[in-house]
Amino acid sequence: MRVAVLNIVGLCPAVFARRKCPNLQAFAQRSGGIRTLTADLPAVTCSAQSSMLTGKRSGQHGIVGNGWFDRSLQEVHFWKQSNHLVHGPMVWDTLRERAHAAGRNAPVIANSFWWFNMYSGADISVTPRPQYRADGRKVPDCWTQPPQLRDELQQEHGQFPLFHFWGPMSDIRSTDWIACAAMSVEKKFQPDLHLIYLPHLDYCLQKFGPEDPRIDQEIREIDRVFEGIRKFYEQRGVQVVVLSEYGIAPVDHALTPNRTLRDAGFVSIRNEGEREYLDAGASRA
Incomplete structure (x- = not known):
């Protein structure tokens, strides 16, 4: 069976409790309810995703945060993308070993926006990668494997909306683009395992706070995106799995x-x- 794993970051019981995501709630009920993962520390994207994809803790796979201080260069590095930074076999390595041992064809793996997505063992990769021009401009773009997929996706869906993916302008547009691009990847390649990162809730929960009334509309937005991609995959006989790296909780003081x-x-x-x-x-x- 082919599988699509939707990483809806920030989705947690507190979000369901607001009762603004009927499609996700119905899916959870059909799937046997909500199960809580024991999160690794630190609960940040790069560490959490690496733990999920290797089955190891951050102290073992080496991704101890979204960035770290390089003592050789005496510099802080954030959001690096090479998969070679992650120590240990990835889930697709294990799947291929098992397929080989059983005499089956190797599974086709696609990764849409899960991190450390460059130069990995995945067959198809799509990840944010801005251009840094000689005149100092930062131009929205993405990086893909195979390379020609970049042009195909941006011709079909428009330029990747990078400035709506990170920072104060982040909104549903980037998640919409990722979902549409993932469906295009499915149509073209039919991967056996497709990892898809849908980040919208993470950004708005941090921007507004999890108890802000504006969050209700943001939950409705991700619920809409989810339902569209769920129907698409299930109509194609692909099993959909939904998970989240972490939730966002309210705080009453700062350190x-x-x-x-x-x-x-x-x-x-x-x-x-x-x-x-x-x-x-x-x-x-």
Whole structure:
């Protein structure tokens, strides 16, 4: 049986409790209810996804956050994309080994926007990858394997809306694009396992807070996207699995570890252009 795994980040019992996602609720009921995963730490995208795809904890697969300090370069690196950063076999490696041992053809694997998606063992990859032009511009784009898929997807669905994927302008447009692109990948390649990242809830829950009344409309939006992609896959005989990396909970106070470290002399700051910048390489922390 072919499987599509929908990673709807931020989906959790508290979201269901708002009763604004009838399609997801009906799917959960048909599928035997909601089950809670024991999350790895830290509960951030790169670490959580790597744990799901390797079956290992962050201390084993090496992805300890969305970014980390490189002691050789004395620089902080965020959102790197090479799959070679993840230590250990991925789920598709295990599936291929089992298929080989059983004398079956190797499964076709597609990865639509799960992280560390470049130069991996997946047969088809689609991931955000802006162009950084010589004049300093950051141009929205995506990276694909095979390479020609990039042009095909953007001709069919328009330019990937990068600025609606990250940052303060993030909204449903990026998730809509990913869902449409994933369905195009299904039509073209019919993968046996398709990993699909639908990030909308994650962004709005962090932007507004999980108890903000504006979240109700955002839940309706992701519910609409889900229902469209669910119907599409089930009509093609593909089993749909829904999961989430983590949920977003309300907080009533904030901790400021960097200020504490600075006050204690463990963080070094540089003043450039009337602004303060962290000098990570010169910091004792």
